[in-house]
Amino acid sequence: MESNLIKRAVENDPEALTKLIDAYKDIAYNIALSIVHNKLDAQDITQESFLKVFINISRFRNESGFSTWLYRIVYNESLQHLKKMKKLNGLDVNLFKNEYYACDGKNALDEKYLQLYDQIDKLNELDRSLITLFYLAEKSMKEISSITGMSLANIKVHLHRIRKRIAQNLNFTYES
Amino acid sequence: MNLDEIIKNRLRQTMGRMEDSEFSEKVIKIHSDRIRNSNLKPFHNFGELIVGLISVLLSLGFILSNSISKIEIAIQNERPNGGIIALLISLLFLAYKSFDEFLVNQPKKISREQTVRSN
Numbered sequence A: 001m002e003s004n005l006i007k008r009a010v011e012n013d014p015e016a017l018t019k020l021i022d023a024y025k026d027i028a029y030n031i032a033l034s035i036v037h038n039k040l041d042a043q044d045i046t047q048e049s050f051l052k053v054f055i056n057i058s059r060f061r062n063e064s065g066f067s068t069w070l071y072r073i074v075y076n077e078s079l080q081h082l083k084k085m086k087k088l089n090g091l092d093v094n095l096f097k098n099e100y101y102a103c104d105g106k107n108a109l110d111e112k113y114l115q116l117y118d119q120i121d122k123l124n125e126l127d128r129s130l131i132t133l134f135y136l137a138e139k140s141m142k143e144i145s146s147i148t149g150m151s152l153a154n155i156k157v158h159l160h161r162i163r164k165r166i167a168q169n170l171n172f173t174y175e176s
Numbered sequence B: 001m002n003l004d005e006i007i008k009n010r011l012r013q014t015m016g017r018m019e020d021s022e023f024s025e026k027v028i029k030i031h032s033d034r035i036r037n038s039n040l041k042p043f044h045n046f047g048e049l050i051v052g053l054i055s056v057l058l059s060l061g062f063i064l065s066n067s068i069s070k071i072e073i074a075i076q077n078e079r080p081n082g083g084i085i086a087l088l089i090s091l092l093f094l095a096y097k098s099f100d101e102f103l104v105n106q107p108k109k110i111s112r113e114q115t116v117r118s119n
Helices: A002-010 A014-036 A039-055 A066-089 A093-099 A111-121 A125-136 A141-148 A152-169 B003-013 B023-040 B046-073 B082-104 B112-118
Strands: none
Touching: A002 A014, A014 A039, A014 A066, A014 A125, A014 B023, A039 A066, A039 B023, A066 A125, A066 A141, A111 A152, A111 B003, A125 A141, A125 A152, A125 B003, A141 A152, A152 B003, B046 B082
């Protein structure tokens, strides 16, 4: 199914391109958002990542899966953007914290949700992107390693620490 | 429910959504524009064109200087004319690159039906 879409995307079939975008745009956007902390920037990064993918799609060899390839580009673009922002403006990315994980009114009232977001919000960019890739994108540790360039052992350690920290702060019993 | 499921469910329920409803259309339009613009370029690899043209000019210069020296020393037909060979190689290179560019610039297989659907 997906390989057929990719074949058609190589031929610039707009319908196939639309289907690929619709299938992955939200997760890609969340990966970018988890790193850059700004909705508009995350949207721009997602857009530019899709454009990069489409212009190079004829070279795609299906070795790592389309989404893994896309998310790797989103991840790298987001890190580059973050570096540029910090370098150019000396901007504190924490300014945008309130924009992250904006939830609707119903969920916002839920104290437990707020506590969890608060915990996630306290994580650094790397840890946030790791949990986004692991829980939202449902990528395996091996795939996350391919996306981020981190070693498998390093990812395991990071995810373990994140879970442990969140569990401690939420008074949740966590066993690895 | 374990911690993994709690985190996963809560993140999924409140994950950020792309607010731009025309995001897909925008991306496809920009992508199509970029392809169209790249097709309008006479040479995709401008560096190769420059190398080809410089080779032709050098070959011509070599032929010219060679023929002048031949007249001066009067040793015509005693050694092969390397300039002509270099010129031929340069012209062949340019012709090959032009053919290559022609193939790259061929319009992609986008049917009218697909274009209408995208609009």
